[in-house]
Amino acid sequence: MRRCVDLDALRPAMVADVQVVTSDGKSIAAHSFVLATASPVLERMIDRARRGWNAECTIRILGVSSDGVFAFLHILYASRVAPEDEEVVSVYGPQLLALSHAYRVGWLKRAAEASMTARLTPEHAVDMLKLARLCDAPRLYLRCARLAAKDFAAVERSDGWRFARRHDAALELEILQLLEDADQRRERWARERASREAYRQLAEAMDSLVHIFSDDRGCTCADADTDATPCRGLRLLMRHYATCSARKAAPGGGCTRCKRMLQLFHLHASVCDRAAPDDDDHPCRVPLCSHFKAKMRAEKADKTWRLLVKKVTRARVMSRLAAERKVPELVAASWARYSNGGARLR
Ligand SMILES: [Zn+2]
Numbered sequence: 129m130r131r132c133v134d135l136d137a138l139r140p141a142m143v144a145d146v147q148v149v150t151s152d153g154k155s156i157a158a159h160s161f162v163l164a165t166a167s168p169v170l171e172r173m174i175d176r177a178r179r180g181w182n183a184e185c186t187i188r189i190l191g192v193s194s195d196g197v198f199a200f201l202h203i204l205y206a207s208r209v210a211p212e213d214e215e216v217v218s219v220y221g222p223q224l225l226a227l228s229h230a231y232r233v234g235w236l237k238r239a240a241e242a243s244m245t246a247r248l249t250p251e252h253a254v255d256m257l258k259l260a261r262l263c264d265a266p267r268l269y270l271r272c273a274r275l276a277a278k279d280f281a282a283v284e285r286s287d288g289w290r291f292a293r294r295h296d297a298a299l300e301l302e303i304l305q306l307l308e309d310a311d312q313r314r315e316r317w318a319r320e321r322a323s324r325e326a327y328r329q330l331a332e333a334m335d336s337l338v339h340i341f342s343d344d345r346g347c348t349c350a351d352a353d354t355d356a357t358p359c360r361g362l363r364l365l366m367r368h369y370a371t372c373s374a375r376k377a378a379p380g381g382g383c384t385r386c387k388r389m390l391q392l393f394h395l396h397a398s399v400c401d402r403a404a405p406d407d408d409d410h411p412c413r414v415p416l417c418s419h420f421k422a423k424m425r426a427e428k429a430d431k432t433w434r435l436l437v438k439k440v441t442r443a444r445v446m447s448r449l450a451a452e453r454k455v456p457e458l459v460a461a462s463w464a465r466y467s468n469g470g471a472r473l474r
């Protein structure tokens with residue numbers, strides 16, 4: 129790696145007026161106005177040093193190696209992380225994060241955190257998690273937690289984890305808690321994915337109902353293609369509904385499949401915005417639509433049903449927008465992820 133250049137060379141017109149002493153006793157000549165401009169903490173330290181007995185104006189930057197302090201000062205002099213200094217940030221990342229947090233240099237803290245987050249490996253996840261917590265670096269903390277959850281076998285082999293197990297019960301407990309949270313989160317996502325898939329299938333069934341009863345000819349999907357048509361499952365269900373002896377024996381009841389068909393007709397009426405067959409140029413021909421609409425006008429639907437209608441309506445809108453490619457790519461990808469897999473409605 130390229131060594132940091134002499135700080136005096138960066139401000140040749142000025143005389144260095146502050147000495148920065150490091151943990152290993154080295155002294156670095158620097159310019160007070162550069163340090164004071166970059167950090168309010170260094171500004172206060174310089175002020176105090178000037179007001180007291182410290183005529184030479186010496187301040188101490190402790191806790192990291194002198195190379196780390198030098199890298200810190202070098203980047204403060206540049207006032208930004210230039211492309212040629214990215215390697216410095218990557219080599220001294222942890223030290224720069226600690227110093228920029230302690231001396232309140234926000235832009236450098238963000239740069240160090242981003243650099244460390246991008247280069248994080250399971251071997252260092254435990255140490256970096258501890259540092260991220262101490263330095264209040266949430267992005268790095270989250271990345272460590274995710275990496276630990278994703279590749280705990282590698283984390284377990286790391287020195288950081290072994291040290292935490294022997295000497296830092298609080299950190300060990302914190303990591304185990306993070307792993308448990310990640311497991312719970314995965315389970316919750318799986319449940320949410322499954323329920324979204326169910327709403328998507330119901331939305332598809334609503335479209336199929338309208339398609340099947342769109343005109344007098346009804347559904348004309350070729351039988352040869354039935355495996356590929358979304359209406360196939362619904363047509364089979366309706367064929368059963370029309371002939372089910374259990375339903376005929378007990379009108380309004382019947383077998384499970386008939387009850388499901390009735391629920392689909394009811395759901396259709398809840399999302400249908402078309403008029404009754406006699407009132408409109410484009411009437412709704414779905415069976416029982418006007419019957420269920422009249423029933424819904426007479427008695428208010430319960431909360432669970434209203435929530436179901438809301439979610440199916442949303443799933444329907446999302447499916448249509450995704451099909452028309454009107455949604456941003458990110459949303460479409462997320463929707464496709466939720467929509468993939470799972471059995472089709474039969
Ligand atoms: Zn069809």
Ligand SMILES: [Zn+2]
Pocket residue numbers: 368369372373374375382383384385386387
């Ligand atoms: Zn039946």
Ligand SMILES: [Zn+2]
Pocket residue numbers: 396397400401402412413414417418
């Ligand atoms: Zn309708």
